[in-house]
Amino acid sequence: MRHLHSITDLSNEAIMTTIERAIDIKNGNVANFPEIYAANLFFENSTRTKCSFEVAERKLGMQVIPFETSTSSVTKGESLYDTCKTLESIGCNVLVIRHPENDYYKQLDGLNIPIVNGGDGSGQHPTQCLLDLMTIYEEFGKFDGLKVVICGDILNSRVARSNYDALTRLGAEVKFVAPDAWIDKSIPADYVNIDDVIEEVDVCMLLRVQHERHDKASSFTKEEYNNRFGLNQARYDKLKDNAIILHPAPVNRDVEIASELVEAPKARIFKQMENGVYTRMSVLSQVIEGNQ
Known part of the structure; x- marks a missing residue:
């Protein structure tokens, strides 16, 4: 793996290799990269992804270069390419980037160091997809034949796009639930009533x-949205005994999921966050090794 821009960069075999390595790391088999310098460039707000990458880098023994867009030369008009080329020139070995522009990485072809996509607009979120897959695989030991429903703001979700691609390739059946205004017709999925x-x-x-990606606020109240498209106690009680609940977070409690269900027995939301560190350690290890 020389870079990770999109989940479509990875074959099914590469996805499974990444998951299996993440599980191996979780079990204590960790490589060490003390001479590697990493920088995390986040042009959108983030808690989980940014902190998860930094913890992953530090657990791998990497040197993490502080970077804040608000105090960088980006505020003076420097291009994304020039910012990244500067970091490469001073010795960074890998860049993790989140950017509001879809496919931003296509303008970075002149770089000689790997880019790991931490999320691009409403395009792709490959490491979130991989940590979701790891969480599912730990639970079921397979993907083939699993039935998955993804509910919510499909149109603006890089998570939905990445997961649909990977899960369907791996043999799962994926369906969507969404208000009409948030249907993404570019994804060939069936839309159903939850x-x-x-x-x-x-x-x-x-x-x-x-809400930040909409032209105007949703016309639904919290209660209306949850009743029509979300997970409430009545629906939770109908889930199969071994079914699991996922959410990429941050969670709007009592909107897409009732607050009391965030840590319910079938919920794996915080397990996803835990697995995110191991998944990102797996990805970072592979891109460093792939560029040596």
């Missing part, structure tokens, strides 16, 4: 309503 599938799914993934 109550028609809730009793049969193995994985119920909720997505945050991304």
Whole structure:
């Protein structure tokens, strides 16, 4: 793995290699890269992804170069390419980037160091997808034949796009639930009513309503949205005994999921966050080794 821009960069075999290495790391088999310098360039707000990458880098023994967009030369008009080329020139070996522009990485072809995509606009979020896959795989030991429903703001969700691609390639059946205004017609998935599938799914993934990506606020109240598209106690009670609940977070409690269900027995939301560190350690290890 020389870089990670999109989940579509990875073959099914490469996805499984990444998951298996992450599990191996979780079990204590950790490589060490003390001579590697990493920088995390986050042009959108982030808690989980940014902190998870930094913890992953430090656990791998890497040197983490502080970078804040608000105090960088980006505020003076420097291009993304020139910022990245500067960091490469002073000795950084890998860059993790989150950017509001879809496919931003296409303008970085002149770099000689790997880029790991921490999320691009409403395009792709490959490491979130991989940590979701790891969490599912730990639970079921397979993907083939699993039934997955992804509920929420599909149109603006890089998570939905990445997971649909990977899960369907790996043999899962993926369906979407969304308000009409948030349907993404570019993804060839079936849209269903949540109550028609809730009793049969193995994985119920909720997505945050991304108000910041909408032209105007949602017309739904919290209660209306949860009643029509979210997970409440009544729907939770209909889930199969071994079904699991996922959410990429941050969670809008009592909107896409009732607050009392965030840490319910079937929920794996905080397990996803834990697995995110191991998954990102796996990815970083592979891109460093792939560029040596």
